[in-house]
Amino acid sequence: MSTIVFALGFRAFFLVAATFAMVAMALWSGAWFGGWPVGTLSPMLWHGHEMLFGFAIAVIAGFLLTAVRNWTGRATAHGGALAALVACWFAARVLAAWPGAPLGLLAVTDLAFDLALLVAVALPIVRVRQWRQGGIIAKLVLLTGANAVFYAGAAGFLQPSAMTMALHAALLLVVALVLTVAGRVLPGFIERGVDVRVTISDRPWAARASLAAFLVFFVAELVVELPLLAAAGAAGVAIANGIRLAAWHTPALWRRPLLWGLYLALLSIEAGFVLYALAPWFAIPRTLPLHALGMGGIGLATLAMMARVALGHTGRDIHAPPAAVRPALGLLAAAVLARVALPLAAPAHYALAIGLAQAGWIAAFALYLVAYAPILVRPRVDGAAG
DSSP states (O other), X not given: OHHHHTSSHHHHHHHHHHHHHHHHHHHHHHXXXXXXXXXXXXXXXXXXXHIIIIIIHHHHHHHHHHHHHHHHSSOOSOTHHXXXXXXXXXXXXXXXXXTTOOHHHHHHHHHHHHHHHHHHHXXXXXXXXXXXXXXXXXXXXXXXXXXXXHHHHHTTSSOTHHHHHHHHHHHHHHHHHHHHHHHHHHHHHHHXXXXXXXOOOOOHHXXXXXXXXXXXXXXXXXXXXXXXXXXXXXXXXXXXXXXXXHHHOOGGGGXXXXXXXXXXXXXXXXXXXXXXXXXXXXXXXXXXXXXXXXXXXXHHHHHHXXXXXXXXXXXXXXXXXXXXXXXXXXXXXXXXXXXXXXXHHOGGGHHHHHHHHHHHHHHHHHHHHHHHHHHHTXXXXXXXXX
C-alpha cells in the first residue's frame, strides 16, 4: 500500500490534507470554545497559518505534483522523494501545533517544505521551457515569501503586524491560484461534464480585467492601505469574474456535484470581493470576506478538486463520484453560509455561527476521507501506473 500512496503526489497529499482539515479544525474548536493551548504563538495565528500553510498548501502540492507531470510529460516527485516531502510537511504541522515548540526549528522545517515543493514543481516546467506555467511558479514563490515574512514577524525581526499581513497576502495568493486554475479547466469541465450539449465561451478580456483589478486590490489593501481604492479593486474583481461566471453557467451543471462544487467555490470568492467592496460604507467585519474567500472559495474548490482528481487519476469515472461527494459539498457550503451569512443576519449568534461552521467543515472532510481513502491507497482500476 505504501508504494501506491507515494506513486503520485495527489495520493499522499490528498490523504494528509483531508485528515489535517479535520484535526486542525477540531483543535481550533477546542481552542475557541474550551481555551485549549495550541500553537507556538497565539491560537488565532496558528489557525490562520495552518489553514493556509498546512491544509491549503498540502492540497496545492498534491494537485500540482500531479498536474505538472501531465503538463510537461516529465516525472514529478514520487517514491522516496515524495515520502520525504510529506514527512517534512507533517513535521512542520506537529511543531506548529505544539505549544512551546522552538520557533526557529518550526520556521526552518516549514520553509524547507515550501522550498522543496517549489523546486519539485518548477524543475519539470523549466526543463521543458513551458513558460506559460510561470504564473504558477510565481505564486509558489510569493507564498514561500509570505510564509518567511510570517516567521520573521514571529521572531521579532519585523513588526508583529507583519504576521497578519503575511497571512492575508497568502490567502489572496491562494485565491488567485484557484481563479487561475478554474479559468483554465472549468469551462472544459462543464462542456464535457454535463448531460446536454453546450458550448461554454470564456471572456479573455474579463480574465485580464480581473487580474488587473486583483493587483489593484492587493496593493491597496495590503501595501498602501487605501480603503476606497481597495474597495474599487474588489468591485472590479467581482464584476469581471461575475461576467465570466455568467458565461460559464448552464442549468445542467447543478446535476453534477463535482461541477457545482467548483462553481459554488467561485461564487463564494465572488461574495468575498463584494463584501470587500462594500466594507468602507457598511460595518462589515473583515473576518467575513476573509472566510468567504478562505472557507468558501478555497475550501469548496479544494474539496471538489480532490474529489475529481482522485477519480480521474485512478482510472475511475469522473461523472460517477461516490455518493458521499454530494452531502460533503453540501455540508461545506452550509458551513460557509453559517460562517459568513449568519453573522451578517444575526450577529448576536456569532458563537453559534462559529460552532456550526466548524462542525460542517469537519463533517465534510470526514465524508471525503471515508469515501476516498480506499481509492487513494489502491492501484488504478485500469492497471496503469500512477
